[in-house]
Amino acid sequence: MRHRRIRSWALGLSGATFAVALATFAWPQPPFPETPVPALRLTPDAPFAARLIAPQPGLTALPAQITGRVAAGDASGSLLHEWPALRAEARFQGSAITLRLNDSVDRWRVTLDGSAxxxxxxxQKDLRIEGLPSGPHLIRAERISEWHGPAEFDGFFLDAGATPLPAPQPPARLIEFIGDSDTVGFGNTSQRRDCDSEQVFAATDTSRAFPARLAQDLGTDYRVIARSGIGLLRNYGGVEPQRTMRQLYPLALPSQPEAARLPGRKADLLVIGLGSNDFGSGFATGEPWQDKAALSRDFGPALAEFARARLAENPDAQLILLAFGEYGEELIAPYRQTAEALAADGVGVKLVVLPDLQRSACLWHPSMADHAMIAKTLAGTVRDTLPGWGG
Structure with missing residues (x-):
């Protein structure tokens, strides 16, 4: 009996010791996004050299296919941009090419011959890429970060010995995504939520968010009109009530309302995914809504009006209304009402209600797994309702 008591006491002690050790054990944490972000990072074993240099004279502009919302810059051929996901593609034959930017706020990925x-x-620099093998080349430059302010894309340029080739034709169809930081891909590549502003900058990659994933799956082009913190009726926390998506959507540059918007391609499919900021924060003093039920009652008519305006601008487009279901019936109900009202008008509309997300990326934003799930869900909806899309 004595031995049994000693054994029980020992087990109790070991259990208590284990509990204390467990409580004090530092569980391994995923790494933070790499900061500071290097000015230039080349794919290992890339078959070319790359460097940033001062703008060089005497180069020849190369025609490019541009996708994104832009305004004309001061220099000939230059483009000002602020909305995410600007992309440019060009073709040429030669051993070197130059990308010219005047951009102190963004990250860019440039892909060439399978390397990046x-x-x-x-x-205000030239990205000089040289040492290319002979033969034709396809170059693609895409803005992958977000900044609330304009920057300048000045284009691709060739040396005297290179040969310009016709710019590639865009895919037959274009999807336009209208949303907020969830659509931008805010901090999406981070494996943890506690990011500072530089880590958010390092982790944001719009080219890996659900709009780009869906477009790649379906073989379409895509345009992103989205902005972190923005809502349809109210922005996050109620800030800047006169700068919601309803006011900013028509602008080429949200920070420069006077800038003339250059003509853009009509969309074949619109995906509207707003509301996270409307319903995801408390009300500020002076806002016209006392609670989310009142906001929900106003959100439906505003969403229907906004959707009808976008459809009028893109008269052949189909529409997907993308509701983030984690915000509950207060968000889902006005989305459902809008879908029913538009369908009664004869609009080709489909409502997609997403399940709860992991939101394990920076500041509780969608993770890479979330973006993959959203793209897969949308792809299934498109294939089910739009014959001929994506095979």
């Missing part, structure tokens, strides 16, 4: 170089906040 990323640049961050280059300022």
């Amino acid at each position: 170089v990323e640049i961050a906040r280059p300022g």
